[in-house]
Structure formats: structure tokens, C-alpha cells
Amino acid sequence: MTVNIEDFEDFEGFDDEALLSFLKHEWQINNGRKIEVIGEIKRFSGKNDRPFIVLKNVQSLDGEHLEYPVLGLDDKETLAQRGLYVSGYLARKDDINLMLDKFNKAIVKATLELASPTERDKHDNPLLLETKYKSFRLIERIDNDDVALDDEGNVLIEKTIYNQVYQLSKMKLEPAILAEINAEKDRMSRDLKENHEQKKIEIEASVFKLEESVSSLSAEEVSVKNSLKIIEDKVINTEKKLKEQGENSLALNKAIEESKAKKSELIQELQSIKEQLDKDKENHMKMLEKLNAFVKTQADTLMGLEFIDENVYNQIIMKPQIDNHRDSLLSFLDDFKGDYKAATSHIQAYLYGKDIMYPRHILENYFALLQTNDLIVLAGESGSGKTNLVKSFADAVGGVSKIIPVKPNWTSSEDLLGYYNPLEKKYLSTPFLEALLEASQNPDIPYFICLDEMNLARVEYYFADFLSLLEERDGMPEIHLYADDESSHVLSEFKHVLEIVDEVKLKYKKGNIINFVELLKDEEINLELKRIFGFSDKDSLIKYHSDLRRMISGVINIPSSIVFPKNVRIVGAINIDETTHYLSPKILDRAHIMKFDSPLLFDWAQIEAEINTEQDASKAIKFDAHEFGTRNKYPKFNVKNEFCLTLAGLTKSFFTPMGVEVGLRTIRQGLNYQEKLSLFSDDPDLFMNNFFIQKILPKLTFDGSKMLGDTELKDLLLQLQAQLYPHIIKNKVNSSKGIDVVEEFEMLVSKAKINDWIVNYWA
Incomplete structure (x- = not known):
């Protein structure tokens, strides 16, 4: 391919x-x-x-x-x-x-x-x-035993030359190279033969001279002849090996030709499969065109009878929505080569141009958290820029933000998702549900839904069921809104009405009437419809039509269940003060808490020094939804992983005795976050620093004066503090990279001392 x-x-x-x-x-x-x-x-x-x-x-x-x-x-x-x-x-x-x-x-x-x-x-x-x-x-190599030597130990055939010839002969060679090697082999053979003949003459002369002058040296003559025989045997062996190499080369060439033939067969088979797939695709496209034409005909009928409006009509015929705004944005893949770190640098510059200033580490950490597909909770003082981060970041990545204010009287999931009214046969929706439905109609656009002031009501009351859905990692979770039977009843009634209308039009031979107003104006059809529906003179076809239209719109716009859109990320914003509720352990165990400091504490000079982009800073970046990560299973707990071993040891020694729940879910979420953060930084200390701030410190809420055996819990807290640095965090995080967990822990301990060792990170 x-x-x-x-x-x-x-x-x-x-x-x-x-x-x-x-x-x-x-x-x-x-x-x-x-x-x-x-x-x-x-x-x-x-x-x-x-x-x-x-x-x-x-x-x-x-x-x-x-x-x-x-x-x-x-x-x-x-x-x-x-x-x-x-x-x-x-x-x-x-x-x-x-x-x-x-x-x-x-x-x-x-x-x-x-x-x-x-x-x-x-x-x-x-x-x-x-x-x-x-x-x-x-x-290939040859041993020294395979090298031809003379009686003085001189090499007759050089090892390196022989190896070169041997190696090249095993490969598929170009004609010019093959000719060169054959010439080299001929030269070596001639040299070997000449050398052999010369040596033979010299030895025979020496033997003759010895026989004439010293007849008593016959034993040495035998030795010389034996040496000559050894040399002759080695020459024969060398020539034999050269011949075998030639035969191997022929076998190799034959195997190559067979492979080429097999490759040609596979290519033909692949081409045949491709042609069949193209034919199947063409047939499917024709079938789809027929289906679309049928659906459009039915939708046109419903539109003419005014049972549906233009928005519902577009949904039925699946008319594509054109987003011209995103087409003018920079491309994450083309302009930034898929580099998340470079893209985040541009986002910072883009926001800076709109007088919105965030340190680089906040944007990078927020981006990494978004890719985890977990619930993100932005925690900080009022006015610290939590909600603005959601809106401005969405704008910078070509996405859509939906800010949903939470009311103090929310007590169930109905306040979040709405409920079905059986009397009106209609689902009463909410802004949160409408945001999900809008996102599902635009699957390529990232959607960021923010529950503003999330903890004005108890989060575990209205959000717990939805949070359980977000935990599913085997696929996209499905949200059930109401019973399938309710929508079936509405559609069945609607079907009967359409059949009755068609029969009446056929009876009076007025099939050309396709407009509802014209039906009402026709006296014969009007009276016949009232008779069939059992209406009295006081009943109104217009009111019945209006009710039916409303019910149909409700069924089409809000189905009985929806699959949670892949392009949605849920973000919560909370203020920590006496007017709000603390997050329960269940929420803390499943969410990442990203702490926000007051903007007045930002180092403005540092932010200005960080501004850097090679692109037009006035343009946002177009991210597709899948570029914010997919809902994959969490990484498995690995007994050989340093992070897993560290958290398991801390849980046994500190967290469990202090009553702080840190389980496998927390550790696996940490591994997932580590993977996403690596797109921006591979610093292990930064990861551990952020993990403690986002997953551990928010859970530290207990009475430090309580005893565990002979030990007060506050002593365990102080021991954990001593372990934190420099054993767990080997290098402190400076202000340019994020909030320092070592300083945060010191602040936690200081507050606990003042409050009679009542430990509470949020106090």
C-alpha cells in the first residue's frame, strides 16, 4: 500500500x-x-x-x-x-x-x-x-585453519580478501560488481597456482640438492613432502569452498525468483480484493442514496403537514452543519505537527493577546487533565479565573464551552438531566442535557461543560449517578432518560394519525393537498377527521395538531437514551468557603482537584517572558475532538512500577491508618495522568507534586488528636511530611512549573496546629 x-x-x-x-x-x-x-x-x-x-x-x-x-x-x-x-x-x-x-x-x-x-x-x-x-x-568469516599457508607460515590467501569475496558471492550482485569479483577470484586462483608451482619447484630443488649433498637427511625429506601434501590439500579445500559458494549463490537466486513470483501472486490477490471492496462500496452507496431519498420524501410530507419544524427536518435528513469559523483557524496537525507543548505555548500567547493571562504550567496541566477523560474540579477563591479558564481555553482550541450554574436546591439527578412528564408526554430538559445533545450533533468539535459553583448543592446528591457513568472505561457510557415505551406510544399514535390523513385524502380524491392549513380549510376533510377522531364541535383539530407536534418534537429532540458524547469533557468549578459544601470522599476519589491561587499572586513578568509562538498569535487552533484523548481503560497496577510501589507503601504506612481512602482506582488514575502529562513534561518530581495536590491533599480531613494504638494521628501526619521531601519529592517545584506541594503541606500542618490538630486542607 x-x-x-x-x-x-x-x-x-x-x-x-x-x-x-x-x-x-x-x-x-x-x-x-x-x-x-x-x-x-x-x-x-x-x-x-x-x-x-x-x-x-x-x-x-x-x-x-x-x-x-x-x-x-x-x-x-x-x-x-x-x-x-x-x-x-x-x-x-x-x-x-x-x-x-x-x-x-x-x-x-x-x-x-x-x-x-x-x-x-x-x-x-x-x-x-x-x-x-x-x-x-x-x-561470513573463515577460521585460520581454512587459510592457505606456506611452509614458513606466510598467508597464501588473505583472510580479509577471502571474506570479502565470500560475503559478496552470497548476495544478489549487480553485473558490474559480479564481474569485478569474478576477476578477483581468477586473479587469486592464478596467484595461488603460480605460488603453488613456484613453491613446488623450490621444494623439489631443495629436495634434489639435499639428496645429492646429504643422503642421511631422508627423514627431513619425508617431512618436507608431508608439508607439501598439507599445502596441496588446503588448496584443494579452498577451491572446493569457492565452488560451493557459487552453488549457494545459484540457490539464493532461485529462492529470490520464487519469492518474487509469490509476491506477484499476492499483489494480484490484493488487487482482486480491492476491486471487490470498491464494487461493494458502490452498491452500498446506491442503497444509501435510495434510503436517503425515501427518508427525505417522508420528511417533506411531515414538514408540509407542519408536524415538524426546520430544525427537526434537518436532523431527520442528517443535513451536515457547516462550521466556517473553524476552517479559518490554525491546524494542530499541519501548523504544530501534533506537538501539544508547542500548541499550548501558542494558546498562552493567543489568550495573552486577549488580555487573559495564565502561567504556562496551568494551561499544560489543565490540558493534560482534559485528556484523562476524568472529572476535573477547579478549586479556588471566587474571581481566581476558574470559569474563565474553561471559556477562554475552549475558544483557543476551536471548541465550545457551556457554563451551567448549579442551584443550591439541587437534590437529585433530575435537576441535572431533567425528567419525563407523562401527562404532557414530553421530556422536560435542562441546559446540561441540551449541551450534551448539541455536542452529540457535532462530534468533531470539543465541548467543555462546566458546572459552575458545583458545591452550592451537595454534589453526591445530584451528580453521583452521572459520575458512575463517567467511570465506565469499556466503552462510551449510555445515559437513560426515560422508558422506551413512552416514545413508542407517541410514535405509534403519530403513525395512526398519518394513516388516517392519507385514507381521508384518498377517499375524497384530494391527494394533492399536502399542507395542514389547506386540510383544515377543506370542509369535507375537516368534518371527516373530526368524525374519525371522535371530536365534538368544541374540540379543535388545531390544538390536537399542536399537541402532537410538540410530542413528536420531544421524542426526536430528546431520545429515551443517549450515548455520552466522546467530544465532551466535564469540568466543575468550586469555591471553598462557609457557604458551600465540602466534596464527599466518593467525589474526591473519582475527580482531579486542580487548585487555583488568586491571580494577584501570579508572577506577571514570568508570564510575559513565557509568551512565545511561531504562528499568528491572533488565531486560535482547530483541535478535533479525538485529539483530546480517548476513553481507554486505566493502566494496570504494576508491582514493578516505582509510582505504584511508592503509593502502596504510603497507603499501608500512613493513608489507611489516618482514615484516608487511597485505593487502586486512585493509583490507576495517577498512572493515566502521568501518561498524559508526559506530553508536556517528563519530570517525575512534577508529576508526583501535581498528583499529591490533586488527589491526596484534598482527602486529608481528620482529627489529628485521635489515637491509633499508642500513636496520635498528628504524629503520622508529621512523619508523612518528613517523607514527602526529599524522599518522595526529590526536587521542589519552582513557581514557573506549578504550586509546590511541599509548601502546601507545610501550610496544612500550620493550620492544623492552630485548629487543635483538626486537619483539613480546605480550612
């Missing part, structure tokens, strides 16, 4: 393993194996005469020349022309270097891997490969 470089954006979501699988598929390499190749390495001199090597003439183990399966790459980027850079090379004395010293080239077997993301971006090649020097293996 060779693709154009312009179309390669379809692969942007692929990780390295998926990209390697794509290459293996194209090169017909078993997906479970490494990408192993044969090639010729050459040594070059770089800057300051520093040596580096390149792997050229790259071929698969089957002898196929390998090229990147991407059309449109510059010629200099192809494997054949450019070769592959070899990393990890330092001048060293090994067999490969000895061969490079003598010939400046060698034939090796190597393992390929993807180059670093930086190099791939630099060369605009998402499939850029490289190899490491340590993966090199000379294709």
Missing part, C-alpha cells in the same frame, strides 16, 4: 510499533521478526575529521532492494541513494574496523529501527530508519 507523502497524515496517530508493522507488511517481513537487512557499510569523515559510517545498497535477507513505501520523498531520502545513518559508532579495533581500514567497505547483516522523532521531523520522513553499530555482524 504505497502512499503519497501528502497523504501520510493518515498515519499521524500511529505509534512506532504500528509504523514498523506497516514497513514489515510492505517489505513482506514476518511481523514478529526484526527488520534485518544485508548491506555495504562505508566509512566517511565528518566535521573535525570525525569518522562516521553509512549503510548503503540495503537489501532484505531475500535479496530485495528496499525502498520506503512512500511516494514523493526527495531522492536523497531513499534507501538506495541516501543509505542509512549508523549511530553509536566510535573508532574501535574490531573485525569490521579492520576490514574498513583495508577496503573502506564491508558487507554486514544489520537490524533496522526507526530514527528518533527529531530526525524524522528534520527529514520530513515519518518512516526514516537507522541502524546501530552494535547490531552489525559480518555475514
